[in-house]
Amino acid sequence: MATGVNNIRLRKYPVGVGMIIVWIAGAIGLSVAAYRWIVGLRITNMSDNRPWGIWISFDMMSGIGLAAGAFSIAAIVYIFNIKKLYPIVRPTILTGFISYILAALTLLADLGLPQNIWHLIIYWNIHSPLFEIGWCVMVYTTVLLLEFSPVVLEALGWKAPLKLIQSITIPLVILGISLSTMHQSTLGTMLLAMPYRIHPFWYSPLMPVYFFLTAIAAGMAMTVFESYHSARTYQQKFEIGIASKITSWIPYVLGLYLVIKVVDVIVSGTYIYLIQDPWPTFMFLIEIMGGALIPALMFADKRVRSNPSGLVWASFLLMGGLILNRFNSTLVFMNGDFYFPSAAEIAVSIGLTCLGIIMFDAAIRFLPMYPNPREKQASKSLENAA
Amino acid sequence: MEVNRRDFLKIAGAGIGTLVLPSLDVKAAAIPGNLENAHAMLYDATKCVGCRACQVACKKRAGLPYVMDENQLYEMPTDLNGDTWTIIKLYQDTETYSYVKKQCMHCVAPACASVCPVAALEKTPEGPVVYHSYKCIGCRYCMTACPFDVPKYEWDETNPIIQKCDFCADLQAAGQQPACSAACPTGALISGTRAEMLAIAHQRLADHPDQYFNHVYGEYEVGGTSMLYIAGISYEKLGYPTLKNQPIPDITWPYMKAVPFVFFGMAGAMSAIYYWTHRNKEEEEG
Ligand code: SF4
Numbered sequence: 210m211a212t213g214v215n216n217i218r219l220r221k222y223p224v225g226v227g228m229i230i231v232w233i234a235g236a237i238g239l240s241v242a243a244y245r246w247i248v249g250l251r252i253t254n255m256s257d258n259r260p261w262g263i264w265i266s267f268d269m270m271s272g273i274g275l276a277a278g279a280f281s282i283a284a285i286v287y288i289f290n291i292k293k294l295y296p297i298v299r300p301t302i303l304t305g306f307i308s309y310i311l312a313a314l315t316l317l318a319d320l321g322l323p324q325n326i327w328h329l330i331i332y333w334n335i336h337s338p339l340f341e342i343g344w345c346v347m348v349y350t351t352v353l354l355l356e357f358s359p360v361v362l363e364a365l366g367w368k369a370p371l372k373l374i375q376s377i378t379i380p381l382v383i384l385g386i387s388l389s390t391m392h393q394s395t396l397g398t399m400l401l402a403m404p405y406r407i408h409p410f411w412y413s414p415l416m417p418v419y420f421f422l423t424a425i426a427a428g429m430a431m432t433v434f435e436s437y438h439s440a441r442t443y444q445q446k447f448e449i450g451i452a453s454k455i456t457s458w459i460p461y462v463l464g465l466y467l468v469i470k471v472v473d474v475i476v477s478g479t480y481i482y483l484i485q486d487p488w489p490t491f492m493f494l495i496e497i498m499g500g501a502l503i504p505a506l507m508f509a510d511k512r513v514r515s516n517p518s519g520l521v522w523a524s525f526l527l528m529g530g531l532i533l534n535r536f537n538s539t540l541v542f543m544n545g546d547f548y549f550p551s552a553a554e555i556a557v558s559i560g561l562t563c564l565g566i567i568m569f570d571a572a573i574r575f576l577p578m579y580p581n582p583r584e585k586q587a588s589k590s591l592e593n594a595a
Numbered sequence: 596m597e598v599n600r601r602d603f604l605k606i607a608g609a610g611i612g613t614l615v616l617p618s619l620d621v622k623a624a625a626i627p628g629n630l631e632n633a634h635a636m637l638y639d640a641t642k643c644v645g646c647r648a649c650q651v652a653c654k655k656r657a658g659l660p661y662v663m664d665e666n667q668l669y670e671m672p673t674d675l676n677g678d679t680w681t682i683i684k685l686y687q688d689t690e691t692y693s694y695v696k697k698q699c700m701h702c703v704a705p706a707c708a709s710v711c712p713v714a715a716l717e718k719t720p721e722g723p724v725v726y727h728s729y730k731c732i733g734c735r736y737c738m739t740a741c742p743f744d745v746p747k748y749e750w751d752e753t754n755p756i757i758q759k760c761d762f763c764a765d766l767q768a769a770g771q772q773p774a775c776s777a778a779c780p781t782g783a784l785i786s787g788t789r790a791e792m793l794a795i796a797h798q799r800l801a802d803h804p805d806q807y808f809n810h811v812y813g814e815y816e817v818g819g820t821s822m823l824y825i826a827g828i829s830y831e832k833l834g835y836p837t838l839k840n841q842p843i844p845d846i847t848w849p850y851m852k853a854v855p856f857v858f859f860g861m862a863g864a865m866s867a868i869y870y871w872t873h874r875n876k877e878e879e880e881g
Pocket residue numbers: 699700701702705706707708724740741742743744745746759
């Protein structure tokens with residue numbers, strides 16, 4: 210492996226206007242978050258009858274859902290042994306790792322007493338879904354760090370630790386899959402404690418299953434979306450073959466989700482609300498049609514999958530569907546006072562998302578994320594070791 | 596915390612010993628008894644005259660500040676809030692009216708205590724659901740999970756904590772009545788054991804069926820509460836929702852109980868698939 214410290218060097222990708230805006234938005238968001246630690250939650254529009262806002266719905270619920278690509282792709286490549294997808298593993302693991310860091314940062318903004326977050330370690334309540342999510346996220350972030358570390362170790366040329374990590378890749382991947390299955394579904398269990406608060410279109414004993422399935426599907430869409438945009442930004446070839454392969458599984462996952470959902474609506478009798486409540490019906494149908502059924506049909510079509518813009522649009526719809534679903538179930542159709550996020554809340558949400566892009570950008574600039582032709586041999590050996 | 600550790604070991608044991616003990620019942624850990632002999636209170640809306648002596652007594656006992664308007668004039672809160680653990684409200688329409696007291700219901704199987712990730716809320720065997728602010732991380736899950744919208748937050752503080760009625764746990768432990776029931780001049784609010792309160796409530800319903808709406812609110816709602824209500828009009832009108840008898844912790848617990856099975860099941864399935872897909876590896880490489 211002819212790599213070494215000189216692998217950590219600035220790759221001269223152009224810095225576009227977009228990136229400058231991202232930097233500014235990120236800086237604003239972080240400053241507002243810092244201000245929030247000084248003055249408290251009064252800068253938000255949350256209230257006693259609306260204790261959770263967009264930081265929960267968008268940054269936590271949607272962010273973690275969309276980060277599910279990391280475990281699905283790892284499972285496909287390492288467990289199901291579909292090596293063709295190997296080139297996409299690194300950026301996907303990185304995206305997942307960054308998403309979980311962002312989720313942790315969001316918690317530090319959203320918790321009333323962020324300085325106490327470590328209490329999860331010493332005060333246990335195994336009855337609490339949130340306790341389990343907290344633990345899974347802590348452990349899984351560590352797993353993602355370890356899964357990503359070969360990239361850094363390789364760049365540094367530290368062979369001994371690299372060998373060590375590579376030797377435990379499979380157990381790590383399996384641990385990651387188990388932890389993800391647990392906390393992705395438990396995010397749904399979390400909402401089961403609110404049978405009188407959430408509209409019956411969204412409240413269902415199967416919520417944990419729905420959260421798990423939609424996260425897998427939208428996580429893969431996110432992977433495609435992200436690789437399309439980084440290919441454009443960093444002048445790589447968009448690997449349409451890989452994207453097409455990944456997305457060819459999405460219709461199965463979404464199909465399963467839709468079938469269970471429809472049966473659930475019929476069996477539980479929830480369909481009566483289709484006539485009674487026009488507003489929830491409208492949102493429900495948009496979410497199910499536009500955010501699940503249409504993307505499923507698009508991904509099932511080979512012509513769409515062999516066309517970059519078709520892939521990106523379908524992915525965009527599916528990601529939107531997941532975000533809409535999380536908003537509907539944790540905010541819009543959860544009983545409470547009227548709420549619209551304050552400027553500070555929006556600034557932090559946008560800022561943290563931008564921070565994610567900045568971290569991703571920095572990794573691409575400083576680390577060997579995409580194998581150069583010169584380094585093909587190195588990645589080949591890595592692939593074999595894995 | 597000890598209890599939880601013990602529960603955890605039980606469950607971990609259940610996860611590992613799943614083949615040996617498929618029917619191990621750990622549910623008992625989640626649900627205490629119906630607390631017949633624990634502290635309880637009964638509020639009889641038909642006897643309440645709306646003097647708010649209880650509301651004042653509660654503020655005094657808990658040391659909660661009064662809310663002032665910009666001219667330093669006392670302002671009446673309209674609902675429970677970070678400075679108000681109990682409040683008397685008035686329902687009024689053209690035919691009838693009724694006062695109603697709001698405060699924590701001290702559920703027998705409280706949703707708030709079950710969802711709190713750090714066990715900052717605790718159902719004591721004596722009856723009160725108490726809050727340990729030193730543990731709280733401020734996730735506000737208790738606020739969303741409580742079916743009665745009871746826990747409130749100090750939104751204006753930099754280090755906010757949850758605020759809710761603690762059933763005067765300290766007074767009751769010292770053998771005294773809660774401050775609010777002690778202050779009540781009409782006997783609309785009385786305290787005693789849950790069995791006594793239920794007996795009195797049913798007696799009054801039986802003696803004066805014409806005066807009461809025929810239901811003791813809190814007897815079975817979400818598994819029963821230690822704060823019980825009887826009233827002359829329907830509870831919906833008084834702001835008390837119609838709830839099923841199933842305790843909320845009973846909804847989430849089966850899922851939480853399944854977590855170790857999901858974890859080991861998934862790991863097992865993935866390992867199996869791994870060996871299946873890599874079974875020809877040697878040949879490939881050779
Ligand atoms: S009424 Fe709400 S806050 Fe009070 S014990 Fe029940 S769940 Fe907890």
